[in-house]
Amino acid sequence: MTISVPFDNSYARLPETFFRRTPPTPVGAPKLAALNRTLARELGLDPEALSGADGVNALAGNAVLPGSEPIATAYAGHQFGHFVPQLGDGRAILLGEVVDGAGLRRDIQLKGAGPTPFSRRGDGRAALGPVLREYLVSEAMAALGVPTTRALAAVVTGEQVYRETALPGAVLTRVAASHIRVGTFQFFAARRDADALKALVEHVVTRHYRDAAERPDKALALLEGVVARQAALIAQWLHAGFVHGVMNTDNCSIAGETIDYGPCAFLDAYNPMAVYSSIDEHGRYAFARQPAIAHWNLTRLAESLIPLLADDVDQAVAKATTTLDGFAPAFEAAYVAGYRRKLGLETERADDMDLVQDLLDRMAEGRADQTLTFRRLGAFAETRDHAGVRDLFDEPTAFDDWGVRYHERLAAEPDAAAERRARMDRANPAIIPRNHHVDAALRAAVEDDDLAPFRALSAALADPFARDADASPYAAPPARDADPIRTFCGT
Ligand code: AMP
Numbered sequence: 001m002t003i004s005v006p007f008d009n010s011y012a013r014l015p016e017t018f019f020r021r022t023p024p025t026p027v028g029a030p031k032l033a034a035l036n037r038t039l040a041r042e043l044g045l046d047p048e049a050l051s052g053a054d055g056v057n058a059l060a061g062n063a064v065l066p067g068s069e070p071i072a073t074a075y076a077g078h079q080f081g082h083f084v085p086q087l088g089d090g091r092a093i094l095l096g097e098v099v100d101g102a103g104l105r106r107d108i109q110l111k112g113a114g115p116t117p118f119s120r121r122g123d124g125r126a127a128l129g130p131v132l133r134e135y136l137v138s139e140a141m142a143a144l145g146v147p148t149t150r151a152l153a154a155v156v157t158g159e160q161v162y163r164e165t166a167l168p169g170a171v172l173t174r175v176a177a178s179h180i181r182v183g184t185f186q187f188f189a190a191r192r193d194a195d196a197l198k199a200l201v202e203h204v205v206t207r208h209y210r211d212a213a214e215r216p217d218k219a220l221a222l223l224e225g226v227v228a229r230q231a232a233l234i235a236q237w238l239h240a241g242f243v244h245g246v247m248n249t250d251n252c253s254i255a256g257e258t259i260d261y262g263p264c265a266f267l268d269a270y271n272p273m274a275v276y277s278s279i280d281e282h283g284r285y286a287f288a289r290q291p292a293i294a295h296w297n298l299t300r301l302a303e304s305l306i307p308l309l310a311d312d313v314d315q316a317v318a319k320a321t322t323t324l325d326g327f328a329p330a331f332e333a334a335y336v337a338g339y340r341r342k343l344g345l346e347t348e349r350a351d352d353m354d355l356v357q358d359l360l361d362r363m364a365e366g367r368a369d370q371t372l373t374f375r376r377l378g379a380f381a382e383t384r385d386h387a388g389v390r391d392l393f394d395e396p397t398a399f400d401d402w403g404v405r406y407h408e409r410l411a412a413e414p415d416a417a418a419e420r421r422a423r424m425d426r427a428n429p430a431i432i433p434r435n436h437h438v439d440a441a442l443r444a445a446v447e448d449d450d451l452a453p454f455r456a457l458s459a460a461l462a463d464p465f466a467r468d469a470d471a472s473p474y475a476a477p478p479a480r481d482a483d484p485i486r487t488f489c490g491t
């Protein structure tokens with residue numbers, strides 16, 4: 001079956017300093033491991049054609065489709081606080097952009113498609129485990145309603161990649177609003193290329209911040225937009241219990257999507273200082289540090305934009321500072337609003353955040369499961385049946401005091417208990433991609449060539465709020481005394 005993709009590649013029309021034209025490197029024996037049919041249709045692509053031989057060849061990088069203009073994009077970035085003036089797509093190749101049925105322009109990128117001029121010492125490849133991990137977790141985030149890049153397909157290459165051991169290789173097809181990062185701005189700012197910065201601002205406001213495009217001070221309007229989206233995004237991460245793990249500025253999306261699922265993980269027991277990544281030795285990217293780190297990353301964006309904010313540097317810095325100061329209140333507002341939804345509160349009270357913080361403190365102290373605590377609050381709010389939720393705490397009485405306080409607060413709410421329960425069930429997932437389940441699914445795929453557990457987990461994660469999701473084996477937390485799972489960058 002022939003495959004046609006209506007590419008329209010706006011990034012490849014930018015100046016040549018923005019990218020290097022790089023075709024993917026073909027692989028030996030490509031085989032489809034996963035195809036996201038729903039997303040394919042959303043993009044106006046035919047899933048049948050994509051899963052046929054021509055489609056799999058395109059998804060493996062063995063054939064370049066008509067209209068595709070493969071490029072590796074240039075970017076810089078702060079990695080764990082240290083500036084690297086040139087990173088770039090070392091193993092990802094942008095095939096082009098497609099405008100979907102809703103009019104939204106999206107990048108289609110192959111990750112693990114072979115070396116590029118930015119590969120440095122890397123092989124340009126990806127291993128199957130990390131590819132399936134990104135597939136699972138990014139699609140789970142989408143199902144949870146968190147802005148994210150998406151996974152269209154995973155193809156095994158039939159070749160091995162060499163990390164600590166030989167591993168099966170794979171290519172992920174990633175779909176994103178764009179792959180423009182804070183680091184993309186830093187790349188040109190470091191080179192003092194004001195024309196390139198201007199062109200990048202033009203591109204980004206046209207593509208992601210239409211309101212900003214109307215304003216004379218576009219660069220400032222863009223900064224305001226990115227600050228607002230990142231503030232909302234990080235609040236959603238915290239509500240979901242998500243730890244990104246490697247919030248370097250090159251992994252911070254200008255469009256406000258979660259991007260780069262390397263060592264990420266979800267909390268089981270609530271722990272504000274949770275760190276999973278084996279390379280995050282100092283806990284720079286610990287769960288509760290994520291808002292501060294996002295602000296730090298946005299400050300790097302603001303610095304890059306200084307030449308465009310005003311002719312006078314002091315004035316430019318003042319504008320940037322005022323905008324960055326908007327991050328904390330925007331984050332706080334989104335954070336408390338999300339928790340009101342999770343607690344089923346329709347009205348607003350000044351001390352709602354105290355109520356939330358009291359619960360979170362007790363959860364941290366009592367090692368209560370982040371996801372199940374909120375999920376089970378639904379039943380507790382409706383019927384006062386506390387059995388399910390209090391048993392999640394090391395010392396169940398720690399919940400009881402809070403439960404009294406919560407019901408006093410609920411007494412001030414106007415809506416009926418059953419309606420509240422339904423709303424809470426839509427705000428509190430039963431299923432998240434728990435590390436032990438993800439790990440088991442990946443091990444089966446990599447060690448036993450068995451994709452069935454990956455597929456079953458993937459299906460469960462697609463509907464995390466369903467009433468019957470509570471009974472799913474994937475809703476189960478790890479054993480209380482299980483060792484925490486370490487995660488890796490997957491490079
Ligand atoms: P990441 O940790 O995935 O955000 O990657 C950081 C940088 O390393 C980016 O410039 C990547 O393109 C590059 N990189 C990661 N893995 C590889 C690899 N296997 N080959 C070449 N470049 C890589």
Ligand code: MG
Nearest residue numbers: 250251259260
């Ligand atoms: Mg990255």
